[in-house]
Amino acid sequence: MAADDIAGLxxxxxxxxVVEITDLAGDGDHYAAKVISESFRGLSRVRQHQxxxxxxxxxxxxxxxxxxLTTAVPT
Structure with missing residues (x-):
């Protein structure tokens, strides 16, 4: 799956x-995603990841x- 497809979904x-995707292994299978959203405010980390x-x-x-996966609210 391509990084752009993950970010798009x-x-x-x-x-x-705000989504930042990094291909960790260069193989198109192992990624890191940082997702920042106001909609995460007040949610537990588990709920954000869900x-x-x-x-x-x-x-x-x-x-x-x-x-x-790393999630956060805007600062």
């Missing part, structure tokens, strides 16, 4: 998100093998 589900995983629509473990 996240932005589609979380329109105000929102991102929901945006990926079940692709984790399939076409997207691994995603190191």
């Amino acid at each position: 996240i932005r589609e589900a979380i329109p105000d998100a 929102a991102v995983y929901a945006a990926l629509g079940g692709r984790m473990g399939g076409v997207l093998h691994a995603l190191q």
Whole structure:
């Protein structure tokens, strides 16, 4: 799965998100994602991550093998 596709899916589900994707291994399977969104304010880290995983629509473990995820609210 391409980094642009991952970012697009996240932005589609979380329109105000600032998304930064890094290919960790150069293999198109292992990525790090940093997602910043006002919609995360007041949510636990677990809920924030669940929102991102929901945006990926079940692709984790399939076409997207691994995603190191960092979430935050804007400062």
